[in-house]
Amino acid sequence: MSSSHDLATIHTSTPRTTKWCVVEGILKQDSEMAWRRVRLKGGCPVVPNRFGRYIKFNLTPSYMQVPSEYQDNFICGACVRRNEHVQKTNNIETSIGTNLQNLYGQGACFLFVIKLLSCIIEDLKGI
Ligand SMILES: [Zn+2]
Numbered sequence: 873m874s875s876s877h878d879l880a881t882i883h884t885s886t887p888r889t890t891k892w893c894v895v896e897g898i899l900k901q902d903s904e905m906a907w908r909r910v911r912l913k914g915g916c917p918v919v920p921n922r923f924g925r926y927i928k929f930n931l932t933p934s935y936m937q938v939p940s941e942y943q944d945n946f947i948c949g950a951c952v953r954r955n956e957h958v959q960k961t962n963n964i965e966t967s968i969g970t971n972l973q974n975l976y977g978q979g980a981c982f983l984f985v986i987k988l989l990s991c992i993i994e995d996l997k998g999i
Pocket residue numbers: 893894895896947948949950951
């Protein structure tokens with residue numbers, strides 16, 4: 873009994889703060905730990921991820937006026953996760969694009985790999 877009560881206490885004791893999310897342009901309640909401040913690194917807007925590493929700020933801000941009593945440049949936990957998701961998608965697209973460019977640039981090598989693979993498949997069929 874007492875352990876479940878303790879868990880409930882831990883869950884509800886996470887401090888929640890109301891801040892202005894610059895992406896959504898609304899006042900939101902989120903846990904203090906989830907809010908992230910958008911910063912500038914080398915002139916590029918970045919957001920610290922869950923591991924404290926700065927990643928590029930990929931979302932479009934709402935461009936709405938922040939209420940005077942609230943701090944500017946904060947994004948909520950949901951937007952932090954969305955930003956990370958966009959970053960991952962961009963990375964995959966970039967790497968596919970680079971790989972395709974490499975393949976087109978090395979057409980002969982690509983054909984060789986295809987030929988090699990078809991040989992291997994033929995070998996496997998023989999077994
Ligand atoms: Zn948000």
